[in-house]
Amino acid sequence: MIDPIIDIVHFLASRECNGRRTGTPGSKAARDYIIDNMMRAGIQPGSVNGYIHEFGGLPEGEIGSNIIGVIPGRGKLRDRFILVDAHYDHLGKHKTGLRYYAGADDNASAVATLLHAGKHFLEAEQYNENDRRSLIITFFDAEEPPYFNSEHMGVEHFCKDYPEIIEHIDLAIILDMLGHRMGEGTVPEKFQEIFFVIGAEKSGVGPLIDEMQNAVKNLSPMRMGAHAIPPSGDYIPLHRFDLPYLFMTTGKFRQYHTCQDTAEKLDYPKLENISNYLAYLITVLAEAPNSAYIYDRLGEDDLSSLKTLEGLFDRMDDDEQIPKNQTVFDHLQKRFIEGDVGKKNTKLDNMKDFLKQALKQVKRDGDLSHNERSKIKYLIEVVAKYMY
Numbered sequence: 001m002i003d004p005i006i007d008i009v010h011f012l013a014s015r016e017c018n019g020r021r022t023g024t025p026g027s028k029a030a031r032d033y034i035i036d037n038m039m040r041a042g043i044q045p046g047s048v049n050g051y052i053h054e055f056g057g058l059p060e061g062e063i064g065s066n067i068i069g070v071i072p073g074r075g076k077l078r079d080r081f082i083l084v085d086a087h088y089d090h091l092g093k094h095k096t097g098l099r100y101y102a103g104a105d106d107n108a109s110a111v112a113t114l115l116h117a118g119k120h121f122l123e124a125e126q127y128n129e130n131d132r133r134s135l136i137i138t139f140f141d142a143e144e145p146p147y148f149n150s151e152h153m154g155v156e157h158f159c160k161d162y163p164e165i166i167e168h169i170d171l172a173i174i175l176d177m178l179g180h181r182m183g184e185g186t187v188p189e190k191f192q193e194i195f196f197v198i199g200a201e202k203s204g205v206g207p208l209i210d211e212m213q214n215a216v217k218n219l220s221p222m223r224m225g226a227h228a229i230p231p232s233g234d235y236i237p238l239h240r241f242d243l244p245y246l247f248m249t250t251g252k253f254r255q256y257h258t259c260q261d262t263a264e265k266l267d268y269p270k271l272e273n274i275s276n277y278l279a280y281l282i283t284v285l286a287e288a289p290n291s292a293y294i295y296d297r298l299g300e301d302d303l304s305s306l307k308t309l310e311g312l313f314d315r316m317d318d319d320e321q322i323p324k325n326q327t328v329f330d331h332l333q334k335r336f337i338e339g340d341v342g343k344k345n346t347k348l349d350n351m352k353d354f355l356k357q358a359l360k361q362v363k364r365d366g367d368l369s370h371n372e373r374s375k376i377k378y379l380i381e382v383v384a385k386y387m388y
Helices: 005-012 025-041 104-125 154-161 189-193 206-211 236-241 268-286 302-317 328-341 351-365 370-387
Strands: 052-055 064-071 081-085 134-139 169-175 194-198 220-224 245-249
Touching: 005 025, 005 104, 005 268, 025 064, 025 104, 025 134, 052 154, 064 104, 064 154, 081 104, 081 268, 104 134, 104 169, 104 268, 154 236, 169 268, 189 194, 189 302, 194 302, 206 220, 206 268, 220 302, 302 351, 302 370, 351 370
Parallel strands: 081 134, 081 169, 169 245, 194 220
Antiparallel strands: 052 064, 064 134, 194 245
């Protein structure tokens, strides 16, 4: 039986894995452990060479190792693929040599979530005879610095070495940082249910995501347009291949890329909920019509981003720490602007009005102008600071 989510995170964040830096013994320990769980879950090897896809050419002569598994599809859709990925590498040892970067949320949380979603998917498929796509389950290596956003990333080597797979992928789902609690106890509980689903506007899967808004109790998947956040991570190379993608994350956190990103800090009930959501999502997507996977490189969805921001601010309004005579915007202004730079930022005075007017404009005319869209990024920065 596959290990529980909490056990997977604790092992990958342990001294035995020692930060899981590409090319190190700790990376191999993590890789062996992940493959063992894949075998016990029933996820088959993804290539003629087994589960491991090795690649070289890295700056310091290391050998990277992607992990690739497959859950074969059925019927007319069997030769089409959905790729689901959670990178497993991290930053390795601290410069002092005595400490290491555990990488519990980044990205052991997503590895554990994907392993369990794969297991749940296979269990449900025992009773399903519908045509469905095959699943490519990957745990890419070399996502973290010094390889981040470069040609050395494991996903880049996968795309280069497996063109026959790339040609048959209908959608990629990239998972990164799913398990931390937001705000270290200073943020209302309703915020702890949130994670973000980014990029659905690049294909036709947006309506399917919307239908699943309440699929899992105490979990709130919230859509965001890809243009609203800085591009980064394993989904970036997929642009060149015109592949639709979803990026799922809870965002950055206070312990990001520090030695304090440790296993005991994660929200394991939330990780279990996200795993259940992911298993259901890939079941729906594996059987979806081909029309859901027409890639639109220029696709944008300001309405979903604005609705998500509206929902986030509504949750802030429920924050018991906000004095009754203040609005959430007053509170944000005092907490983050006056406290940080010592003077009032008038942009915050207009946030609520902008959100209200922008929603009206998008519903009436379609997408926002470039100038107006830049304000969405500003609001996201405000929310991120609130949740940090």
